Amino acid sequence: MLPLLGVLVVVAGFALRLNPLIVVTIAGIVSALLAGISPLHILDAFGAGFASSRSISLAFIVLPVVGLAERYGLQQRARLLIEKAAKLTAGRLLLVYLFVRQVAAALGLTSIGGVAQMVRPVIYPMAEGAAMRLAGADELPDSITDTIKANAAAADTVGAFFGEDVFVAIGSVLLITSYVDANYHLRLDALQIALWAIPTAIAALVIHGFRLIRLDARLARSLAQPSPRAGNS
Amino acid sequence: MISAEWIYWLAGAFFLGTGVEIAIDQTHPKRWASSAFWALLGISFFYGSFVKVLPVWPLGLVVIALAIIAGTGLTGPGTVRTTTEAQRETSARKIGDALFVPALTIPVVTILFAVGISKIVVNGQPLLAKGQETLVGLGVSVIVALIVGTILLRPSPTFVSLREGRRILESVGWAVLLPQMLTVLGGLFTQAGVGTAVGAIAQHVAPEHSRTVAVIAYALGMALFTIVMGNAFAAFPIMTAAIGWPILVVRLGAHPAPMFAIGMLAGYCGTLCTPMAANFNLVPPALLGMKDKYGQIKVQIPTAIALFAVNVCFMMILPFL
Numbered sequence: 001m002l003p004l005l006g007v008l009v010v011v012a013g014f015a016l017r018l019n020p021l022i023v024v025t026i027a028g029i030v031s032a033l034l035a036g037i038s039p040l041h042i043l044d045a046f047g048a049g050f051a052s053s054r055s056i057s058l059a060f061i062v063l064p065v066v067g068l069a070e071r072y073g074l075q076q077r078a079r080l081l082i083e084k085a086a087k088l089t090a091g092r093l094l095l096v097y098l099f100v101r102q103v104a105a106a107l108g109l110t111s112i113g114g115v116a117q118m119v120r121p122v123i124y125p126m127a128e129g130a131a132m133r134l135a136g137a138d139e140l141p142d143s144i145t146d147t148i149k150a151n152a153a154a155a156d157t158v159g160a161f162f163g164e165d166v167f168v169a170i171g172s173v174l175l176i177t178s179y180v181d182a183n184y185h186l187r188l189d190a191l192q193i194a195l196w197a198i199p200t201a202i203a204a205l206v207i208h209g210f211r212l213i214r215l216d217a218r219l220a221r222s223l224a225q226p227s228p229r230a231g232n233s
Numbered sequence: 234m235i236s237a238e239w240i241y242w243l244a245g246a247f248f249l250g251t252g253v254e255i256a257i258d259q260t261h262p263k264r265w266a267s268s269a270f271w272a273l274l275g276i277s278f279f280y281g282s283f284v285k286v287l288p289v290w291p292l293g294l295v296v297i298a299l300a301i302i303a304g305t306g307l308t309g310p311g312t313v314r315t316t317t318e319a320q321r322e323t324s325a326r327k328i329g330d331a332l333f334v335p336a337l338t339i340p341v342v343t344i345l346f347a348v349g350i351s352k353i354v355v356n357g358q359p360l361l362a363k364g365q366e367t368l369v370g371l372g373v374s375v376i377v378a379l380i381v382g383t384i385l386l387r388p389s390p391t392f393v394s395l396r397e398g399r400r401i402l403e404s405v406g407w408a409v410l411l412p413q414m415l416t417v418l419g420g421l422f423t424q425a426g427v428g429t430a431v432g433a434i435a436q437h438v439a440p441e442h443s444r445t446v447a448v449i450a451y452a453l454g455m456a457l458f459t460i461v462m463g464n465a466f467a468a469f470p471i472m473t474a475a476i477g478w479p480i481l482v483v484r485l486g487a488h489p490a491p492m493f494a495i496g497m498l499a500g501y502c503g504t505l506c507t508p509m510a511a512n513f514n515l516v517p518p519a520l521l522g523m524k525d526k527y528g529q530i531k532v533q534i535p536t537a538i539a540l541f542a543v544n545v546c547f548m549m550i551l552p553f554l
Contacts, residue, residue, distance in 0.1 A: 067397025
């Protein structure tokens with residue numbers, strides 16, 4: 001049970017709100033030392049783990065493109081675009097995005113969307129523009145802006161998660177089939193695994209979509225009551 | 234053959250360039266530590282391509298140093314000169330919807346690569362390394378989008394996109410490193426036997442004969458272990474070996490395909506709730522400049538709980554039809 005102390009370090013570190021980088025580094029070193037792994041092997045594990053996980057950080061290479069377009073008013077343009085679509089509220093817009101993201105991911109097109117290249121430059125400013133129209137103001141209180149940002153990011157994540165599993169050639173489906181086939185001598189069909197992800201995918205769309213539809217009413221309510229922290233009227 | 238390593242070098246060059254930019258920015262409040270952080274991160278991306286021929290431990294040392302530099306608050310964002318809100322408003326009206334073109338170039342080119350160019354064969358070898366089509370497509374699409382954007386927008390100075398990219402990158406800050414550090418931690422946990430220990434506990438408490446309790450134990454184990462590890466992939470083999478296979482499939486006769494497919498998705502509900510899945514839950518708030526770092530997780534938790542309950546119901550019925 002000794003290695004579980006590393007898990008405890010993580011839980012305690014996050015609970016104490018220490019910087020996650022420090023927490024994770026200490027937890028890794030602690031569990032490895034407790035398991036009797038030598039310091040040199042721990043350094044090796046840090047190096048090898050970093051080298052093999054570089055693909056996660058590739059998402060950041062889109063930032064120069066996004067930054068360049070932002071310099072010339074991409075976010076402002078997205079807000080202007082929403083002004084033309086009067087019926088598209090923040091909630092409805094995010095619902096459409098959730099649906100598109102999920103269907104695209106189910107077809108294997110996870111590269112459509114993403115927070116860096118789609119939500120920050122286009123989707124979030126559009127949702128904010130719609131909320132500004134609802135408020136009838138040029139500026140929104142910080143709490144409202146944060147709520148819209150959180151919901152835009154969540155729509156992206158929920159859509160991607162519960163869409164990609166319907167696609168046959170995705171990592172999680174292949175992990176299930178390869179693990180089960182190797183260990184239990186079955187021959188699971190990847191297509192079967194993908195098809196059984198459909199009920200949950202539909203449930204995710206219904207549940208999260210319902211919450212997005214209610215987002216508009218929530219925004220309207222918090223806009224109606226004067227927030228103590230809001231600097232504008 | 235074009236491989237993902239080239240794209241890692243592109244990312245490395247971006248981080249290294251950010252470090253150099255900060256080094257020459259005299260107004261930067263945390264100039265040297267920030268510059269060192271980004272430059273070392275960039276160099277590590279290059280070094281990572283050669284860990285098969287060079288010793289790995291120096292990279293490990295640098296990675297731990299990066300975590301300490303950034304984790305102790307020595308780094309921070311500078312003030313990057315960019316356009317004002319008013320200037321952006323004017324240019325948005327002047328340039329119009331063409332502003333969307335560079336951003337949309339990225340998914341279009343990436344998909345072209347994934348479905349089309351990945352099939353091209355040169356001298357009997359595929360042009361793109363197998364399994365890396367999307368990564369290569371992303372890298373190429375960024376270069377194409379930068380060229381398109383530069384021609385379309387005619388920025389001055391011409392290479393201002395690096396500085397504009399740095400502006401967003403610095404606002405994300407230390408969170409850039411966190412997803413990779415969590416992967417390292419996952420690997421160390423596995424080596425240290427954390428998974429085996431959790432599996433032993435799960436097997437110990439799981440009941441043998443009740444379908445309802447066994448299904449809940451499997452689903453809850455997937456979700457909780459995913460919350461701890463930040464990744465349902467790590468939870469799946471352990472919970473399946475402890476409960477999914479021996480109890481649910483062998484003893485209670487569940488069909489494996491729906492049980493394991495939905496079991497994995499029960500784990501995904503855990504991913505929605507955990508800061509350990511940093512690239513999904515902590516990096517987006519940083520990218521969007523949210524005040525509340527955990528705001529996205531707070532929005533996702535109600536969906537995760539409801540969806541988890543639905544998954545448990547599905548697992549109770551569908552694999553036993």
